[in-house]
Amino acid sequence: MTKPETDRRFANTLARGLSLLRAFRASDDGLTHSELAERTGLPNSTVSRLTFTLSELGFLSHAGRMNRYRLGPAALALGNVAAASVSFVEVGHQILQDLADQTGTLVSLAVRDGEKVMLAKTWRPVGAASIWLEPGHRIPVFGSSSGRAIVAALDDTRFQAMNPSDALCNFRSHGYDQLIAQGFTIAPPETRYSTTVNAVAVPFHAQEFGEPVAFSCGALPEALTDDRMCNDVGPALRDSVRELERITGRSPALVRRG
Structure with missing residues (x-):
């Protein structure tokens, strides 16, 4: 904030x-x-x-x-000092690069940055020739799958400190339900901030930052359809993040609410 x-x-x-x-x-x-x-x-x-x-x-x-x-x-x-202090990025490099190659998507690490989320690291499929989003690019919390994953896993105190609108509260609530049901989030079509990128995201507990970050897979809508996000890429991303949690000894980012 x-x-x-x-x-x-x-x-x-x-x-x-x-x-x-x-x-x-x-x-x-x-x-x-x-x-x-x-x-x-x-x-x-x-x-x-x-x-x-x-x-x-x-x-x-x-x-x-x-x-x-x-x-x-x-x-x-x-x-370089900051990168070295965030150990899970280096540990997970090969897992995330393999995910990018397997799915043909841009795999990104997003962190909360005020009212937006910022791409802090990306993994591109080998041989991808097109220009993709890059580290430093900022996207809205509301309307992005990464933003939804982060706020859905964010604790209530930090979330309320964002002075959320009713729309953002609903966006978060439905994202939480998605994480409980399937382990990944997808922004609904009517709220997506861009018509040129589809993405699916999973939160990860970054103890270095004291709050969740999000890993996502994104691509052009024709390459990453809603059906493919739900049945192929989303599960692959979820499983990759679970493997990263396992090898780093991290607890799941999502805390079940009563």
């Missing part, structure tokens, strides 16, 4: 600086001031001050080519 700017404990300048770092995506060939301002919603003058500071600290680099900024060595080091 994003802290309100009126909270005296909330450091607005730090939040704005971090929003610049979060604006970068894996496919970017650097970003200009204008592009950073567009992605973050910050004024150009603020972006200019923040990029100078972050460059001085090594979190951004600026080689002068076309006035584009890139993530710098300090950001790379921090990312």
Whole structure:
């Protein structure tokens, strides 16, 4: 949940600086001031001050080519430290790559990021030539299978801290029922945030984050039909996550409610 700017404990300048770092995506060939301002919603003058500071600290680099900024060595080091501390990602790499190859889908790890979920890691089928969603891409909680899996497994206190609408409460409740009945979630067609991607998701208890994350399988609707999600890909994803839970000694993410 994003802290309100009126909270005296909330450091607005730090939040704005971090929003610049979060604006970068894996496919970017650097970003200009204008592009950073567009992605973050910050004024150009603020972006200019923040990029100078972050460059001085090594979190951004600026080689002068076309006035584009890139993530710098300090950001790379921090990312490597973060990745190394999340052990289940490395342990599960082969399981998830095999799942991507077996199903012909993009397998993703999604984490909650305020009112959205962010793809933190992806596994592509070997030989896939098309451009797929990439790490750093953010999708809505409401209307995505990953978002549904996360909020369905999220404890009540954390969920209520999101100030959920009635629609999100219903979205979560039906996702919980899906997890109990079949072990995976699918966003209903009428709420799907995109008409170009279908996906099925399963929550996973990430003790490193203190809350569930979601693994998902996604593809174009013509390749990943609702029938295939329910009868083929969904069960395969569920079984892969169960295997990852087994070898990492993690408890299931879903806690049954009374």
